[in-house]
Amino acid sequence: MPFRFRKFRSSYVDPCAAELPVAPWKQGGCELSQTALLVIDVQPGNIGTCYQPDAVVGVIAGLLEKARGAGVPVIYVQDDDVGPEGSVEWQIDARVAPRAGEPVVRKKACDAFYGTNLHEILQEKGVGRLVVTGARTEYCIDSACRRATTLGYNVVLVSDGHTTGDTKVLPAAQVIAHANRIFNGFDNLENWAEVHPSQEITF
Numbered sequence: 001m002p003f004r005f006r007k008f009r010s011s012y013v014d015p016c017a018a019e020l021p022v023a024p025w026k027q028g029g030c031e032l033s034q035t036a037l038l039v040i041d042v043q044p045g046n047i048g049t050c051y052q053p054d055a056v057v058g059v060i061a062g063l064l065e066k067a068r069g070a071g072v073p074v075i076y077v078q079d080d081d082v083g084p085e086g087s088v089e090w091q092i093d094a095r096v097a098p099r100a101g102e103p104v105v106r107k108k109a110c111d112a113f114y115g116t117n118l119h120e121i122l123q124e125k126g127v128g129r130l131v132v133t134g135a136r137t138e139y140c141i142d143s144a145c146r147r148a149t150t151l152g153y154n155v156v157l158v159s160d161g162h163t164t165g166d167t168k169v170l171p172a173a174q175v176i177a178h179a180n181r182i183f184n185g186f187d188n189l190e191n192w193a194e195v196h197p198s199q200e201i202t203f
Contacts (some may be wrong), residue, residue: 035203036073036127037063040112040134040144042096045082045089047135050163051172059161059198060096060133068099070203073125076104077112079140111143119151129154131201133161137172137179145183145193155193157183158201 039060047053067074076098083089091097098104105118113119122130130153132145141162145155159180166172184195 034126034128035131036075036122036125036129037067037131037203038075038077038112038133038144039064039092039096040077040132040140041079041082041136042076042093042134043079043082043090044093045087046079047093047163048089050135050165051176052163056133056135056161056163057093057095059158063131063133063158063161063198063201064096066201067131067203072203073127074098074102075118075121076102077116077118077134077140077144078104078106080106080108110139111147112140113144113147113151122153127153129156131156131158133158135163137162137164137176138167139164142179145186146188149186149188149191149193152191154191155183155186156201157193157195159195159197161198 041047042057042060047057050056064074076092078090078092080090092104103121105112105116105121107114107116107118109115130144130148132141132148132155134141141157141164145157148155157180162176162179164172164175167175170178180195183193186193
């Protein structure tokens, strides 16, 4: 039976709005295998120059502990353009490094699904929902969230689990806040995205 995720508003508090409706984060009885934690481009050469990188890595580390403890699949995405292969900049941050058996999907495009086997890996694992973390917000996080919904996944973007650097137009904190606002209720007909802080997320 195909995975269906009950749609509702999260309790993420938008700093740019007075209020958002509050509702608990629930899985609606779905099997653990239907959820996966996605860790995107958390590499020193990428996240190291982002906004509050240590705090974000700490959040991701906490989610990894919870996901692994619950037997939830963890999938990593690694950007080959971050630095020379094998370099410290290119490697996944040691604080959130993959464990044996956890897939690492290498990519060159901004879209983690383009030219990779990410979709196939998720399908093989029966995943219907993605919990998304990593960097950078307006590039690889944004494209992964949008593409995932068109491929049949529901998305939970972790509000304090993604980051980016300052741009010429906006400081990083505003870019992150904007993404959190956009994806909280983002709807692509059959599938959608929601935003939740890490403390709400259980597996």
